[in-house]
Amino acid sequence: MSTATLEHFRTVLEEQRAELVQQQKNHELTLAEVRVARDGETDDEHDPEGPTIASEWSRLTGLQEEAARQLTVLDKALARVDDRSFGICARCGNPIGRARLDARPSAELCIDCARLAETRR
Structure with missing residues (x-):
């Protein structure tokens, strides 16, 4: 694969990686808010207006885990670009x-x- 093509894909992969890192930061901020709500005296289990704290926690931690898996995949792809096996x-x-x-x-x-x-x- 040509050097120009490898550099194109390096840029694409790095952009995807940066987006995932930003998503992880956003999820961490939201998780912090959920932690505060969870530690408070809020009884959200009976709130018909939205998700419970437990379900929101579960959703966000699932998103964090998936982002971590995707970062690993992207890092491996970037390593293949580096060693030219991409x-x-x-x-x-x-x-x-x-x-x-x-x-x-x-x-x-x-x-x-x-x-x-x-x-x-």
């Missing part, structure tokens, strides 16, 4: 199609190997 299928060693990389820049499997992995699940 765009090469980790399973079969064939090139990953540009269309697939444009749609899913963090992909480490070509479309055929990805389909195979899905059918084995």
Whole structure:
């Protein structure tokens, strides 16, 4: 893969990473607000107007966990850019199609190997 193409994908991956980091910060601020509400004397379990503190806590921690998983995926993709193995299928060693990389820049499997992995699940 050309240096220009690698740099293009580095930029895309870094932008996605920065967006995820910002989302994590926003979720952490909201979690802090939920902690304050949880520690207060608020009885939200009977509030018909919105989610309970427990459900909001669960939702936000789930989002945080998913963001952490996605950051790991992005960091691995950036490492592949650094070692120039980006765009090469980790399973079969064939090139990953540009269309697939444009749609899913963090992909480490070509479309055929990805389909195979899905059918084995």
